[in-house]
Every structure is written in structure tokens, then in C-alpha cells.
Amino acid sequence: MSQFNYVLVGGGVASVNAVIGIREIDPAGSILLVGEEAYPPYDRPPLSKKMLTNLDLGLDEPESKFPNFYEDQGVTLMSGVRVESIDRDAKTVQLSNGETVGYEKLLLATGSHAVQVGVEGSDLQGVQTFRTMDDMIQLREAIRAKKTIALVGMGYVGAELAASILAHHSKVIIVEQGAHPWARFASSHAGSYLRGQFVTNGAEMRFNHSLLTLKGDGHVSSIVLSSGEELKVGHVVFGVGVALNDELARSSGLEVENGNGIIVDAHLRTSDPAIFAAGDVANFPDAMMGARRWHAEHHLHAKWEGHQAGRNMAGAGETFERIPYFWSDLFDDHMILRGDPDRGTVVKSFGTPDVGEFVDLYADAAGNLVAGLAMSKNEPSLDGISDALEEHIKLATPVAVLTKEMILK
Numbered sequence: 001m002s003q004f005n006y007v008l009v010g011g012g013v014a015s016v017n018a019v020i021g022i023r024e025i026d027p028a029g030s031i032l033l034v035g036e037e038a039y040p041p042y043d044r045p046p047l048s049k050k051m052l053t054n055l056d057l058g059l060d061e062p063e064s065k066f067p068n069f070y071e072d073q074g075v076t077l078m079s080g081v082r083v084e085s086i087d088r089d090a091k092t093v094q095l096s097n098g099e100t101v102g103y104e105k106l107l108l109a110t111g112s113h114a115v116q117v118g119v120e121g122s123d124l125q126g127v128q129t130f131r132t133m134d135d136m137i138q139l140r141e142a143i144r145a146k147k148t149i150a151l152v153g154m155g156y157v158g159a160e161l162a163a164s165i166l167a168h169h170s171k172v173i174i175v176e177q178g179a180h181p182w183a184r185f186a187s188s189h190a191g192s193y194l195r196g197q198f199v200t201n202g203a204e205m206r207f208n209h210s211l212l213t214l215k216g217d218g219h220v221s222s223i224v225l226s227s228g229e230e231l232k233v234g235h236v237v238f239g240v241g242v243a244l245n246d247e248l249a250r251s252s253g254l255e256v257e258n259g260n261g262i263i264v265d266a267h268l269r270t271s272d273p274a275i276f277a278a279g280d281v282a283n284f285p286d287a288m289m290g291a292r293r294w295h296a297e298h299h300l301h302a303k304w305e306g307h308q309a310g311r312n313m314a315g316a317g318e319t320f321e322r323i324p325y326f327w328s329d330l331f332d333d334h335m336i337l338r339g340d341p342d343r344g345t346v347v348k349s350f351g352t353p354d355v356g357e358f359v360d361l362y363a364d365a366a367g368n369l370v371a372g373l374a375m376s377k378n379e380p381s382l383d384g385i386s387d388a389l390e391e392h393i394k395l396a397t398p399v400a401v402l403t404k405e406m407i408l409k
């Protein structure tokens with residue numbers, strides 16, 4: 001049986017940044033990083049953006065680190081291997097290749113997987129979800145074959161996929177039960193601007209519609225909506241959200257909140273002091289957002305949390321304190337979202353929503369700033385806005401006193 005000081009489970013951005021965190025404190029401890037996907041750790045944001053707008057980009061383009069990173073950092077990298085179970089008493093993990101590995105500190109950074117709506121026909125060929133490199137490869141084939149592609153769900157992944165596919169002048173049908181893209185977190189004027197962008201770029205849209213069934217003889221050939229309308233398609237992508245990969249934590253008896261991740265403390269430690277969790281799968285007490293417990297599904301959050309978990313696994317004992325940061329790119333528009341829009345509603349806006357240059361401010365019940373969503377075609381201009389939002393969310397500044405000059409920096 002091999003033995004490591006640190007075993008990192010999951011080949012995503014959280015684990016990779018845990019390596020960096022560990023090495024800042026412990027330059028010599030042995031590290032094993034185990035990821036079940038066949039690729040070295042890669043970043044997901046490019047999958048729905050440049051990997052689809054430019055179909056010729058190589059599969060190494062989104063890799064989180066250059067290949068020599070793992071060797072340079074003294075990391076044993078196992079790709080294509082799954083951690084099947086944890087024996088917390090023996091402090092070992094069982095791997096899918098038959099090996100048993102001992103750990104002193106263990107990180108669970110197992111992320112999430114895309115879910116599908118359980119409608120009839122969702123097992124037909126040409127129907128997929130979108131989360132992984134393999135999903136991206138499958139969708140590239142459909143784009144190359146110039147198929148009519150239906151996108152079900154207009155959250156941030158669905159909207160990015162639609163925009164990227166439209167760049168190839170392929171036919172895109174959007175099906176969304178909300179009234180506009182990003183309906184879960186964006187204001188109606190942000191949504192109507194985005195709707196307009198999809199119209200301009202040639203999408204066929206069915207907002208306020210849900211999917212009833214998929215039809216086809218082996219391969220999908222049409223979709224039927226709840227209105228009864230039937231539309232011919234050659235490919236279907238579900239962008240309807242994710243479920244957390246918390247089964248390892250559950251089966252080993254760690255504390256888990258149903259559907260909301262592995263419970264960690266402010267140091268990102270689980271209910272077992274030798275085991276930490278980070279990234280999408282970690283349910284943490286957010287000191288910056290009123291100590292609310294939640295799990296984020298954001299790239300930078302997973303990066304920051306992984307880094308902090310790594311430092312704490314190596315003994316730093318620091319609390320995790322960051323204002324959430326999410327971004328998205330659609331056509332030539334860039335968006336950033338700071339804070340937590342679920343805690344408030346949009347009460348003030350600056351700029352010109354009609355042309356996609358604006359900031360929406362979200363206030364909680366007490367009227368204090370809890371989130372801000374900014375859009376612009378000028379990406380660098382969002383940096384100053386992001387800093388201003390971060391500052392005023394930290395201060396819980398009343399939105400009523402915030403002026404344009406204080407935010408549009």
C-alpha cells in the first residue's frame with residue numbers, strides 16, 4: 001500500500017489549486033491527485049466559450065497547468081482513476097485500479113455533474129448534457145455536421161453554448177421555461193437585452209416553454225413542447241443544472257446537507273478533522289455574506305477555496321473569506337456577478353441596459369448591497385466595477401447612498 005501526506009480527490013480546479021496552497025506551507029510533503037476523467041486537470045469555462053467558437057483549438061488548450069507543473073511540484077497525478085471509497089478509521093482510500101492508498105490529510109474536491117430532465121426520449125442518440133471535455137467533443141461533432149441544435153435551459157451554460165454555436169451560423173433552437181436567459185439571477189432588463197442579442201444572432205426562441213418529449217428512431221429527430229408544438233432537430237443539449245458529487249462523503253459518514261454539499265467549517269474542514277472539502281461540492285459558512293451556508297458553482301470560487309483548503313491541510317489554520325465572483329461571456333458581451341443575488345433583489349441600476357452597458361445593484365431586506373451584476377463590451381472596464389462592488393458588499397453599504405461615480409470606476 002502506498003502512503004501520501006496529502007490525497008486530493010477530483011481532477012478539477014479546486015484540487016489543482018490545493019497543490020499550490022499546500023506547497024506554500026509544506027514544500028516537501030507527498031501529494032497524490034486522483035481524477036476520474038481521462039484528461040489532466042482542465043478548466044471548464046473555455047469548454048462552452050472558445051473551445052466551441054474555434055473548433056480547431058487543441059484539447060490541451062483548457063488544461064489548468066502546463067504538464068511539467070505536477071512533476072515540478074512533486075505531485076503524483078493519476079488521471080482516469082476513481083476513488084471508490086474512504087476508510088476513515090484506517091485513513092485509506094480505495095481506487096478503481098485496485099490500489100489502496102493511505103493519507104494523512106484528504107481533500108474532497110469532487111465537483112458536480114450535469115443533470116438531465118427526465119422526459120421521454122432523453123436516452124436517444126444525439127441527446128447530451130454539457131460538463132466535461134468529452135461532452136465538448138460530442139457537441140463539436142454536431143456543430144461540424146451542421147445539425148439543428150436545440151438547447152434546453154438558458155442558465156449561464158446553456159446561454160454560452162447557444163451563443164458559441166450561433167457563431168458557426170448553425171441553426172439553434174432555444175427552449176426555456178423562464179421569460180429570458182439567466183432567469184434565476186438576472187433582472188428583467190438584463191434578460192430582455194440578452195433575448196435581443198439571441199434574436200439578432202439568429203436563434204429560434206421558445207421562452208416560457210417547457211420540453212415535453214424527444215422523438216426519434218434511435219437518434220433524436222424532433223422535440224415536442226408543452227404547447228404541443230413539434231420542432232425538427234438533429235441534436236439536443238440539456239443545460240438545466242448540476243447535482244453535486246457528494247456520494248463519497250455520504251458513504252463514509254461525513255456530514256452532508258441534502259443537495260447542498262459537504263458541510264465544512266470556516267477552515268474548510270469536514271466533520272472529520274483529517275478531511276477537507278473545496279469547490280462546488282463544499283457547503284461553507286460564508287463569513288462575507290452573513291455567515292449563510294451555501295455552496296457556490298463558480299470557477300474562481302473553486303480556485304480560491306481549493307487554495308485555502310490546501311494551505312489549511314498543511315496547517316495554516318486560516319478562515320476562508322471571499323466575496324463570490326462569477327463571470328460569463330456571450331457574443332461580444334462580458335458579464336461579472338459579485339456577491340449573492342439570491343439574498344436580494346435589483347433595486348437600482350446605472351448605465352444603459354438597452355445597449356448592454358449597465359450595473360444592477362441587489363439589496364437585501366435591510367436595503368444593503370448584497371450583489372451586483374455588470375455587463376459591458378469593454379471587458380477591462382469591469383475590473384474597476386468589480387472592485388467597487390466587492391468593497392461595498394463587504395461594507396454592507398445601503399444601496400440608497402450608492403452613486404454612479406462610486407460604482408462605475
Ligand SMILES: Cc1cc2nc3c(=O)[nH]c(=O)nc-3n(C[C@H](O)[C@H](O)[C@H](O)COP(=O)(O)OP(=O)(O)OC[C@H]3O[C@@H](n4cnc5c(N)ncnc54)[C@H](O)[C@@H]3O)c2cc1C
Pocket residue numbers: 009010011012013014015034035036037043044045046047048081082083084109110111112113130131132157245248278279280281296297298299300302325326327328329
Ligand atoms: C461549460 C462550463 C462553463 C463554465 N463557465 C464558468 C464561467 O464562465 N465562470 C465561472 O465562474 N464558472 C464557470 N463554470 C463553473 C466552474 O467550472 C465550476 O464551478 C468548477 O469547475 C468547479 O470546480 P471543482 O474543482 O469544484 O469541480 P469540477 O470542475 O466538477 O471537478 C471535479 C472533478 O472530480 C472528478 N471526480 C468526482 N468524483 C470523483 C472520484 N470519486 N474520484 C476521482 N475523481 C472524481 C470529476 O469527474 C471532475 O473531473 C463553468 C462550468 C461549465 C461546466
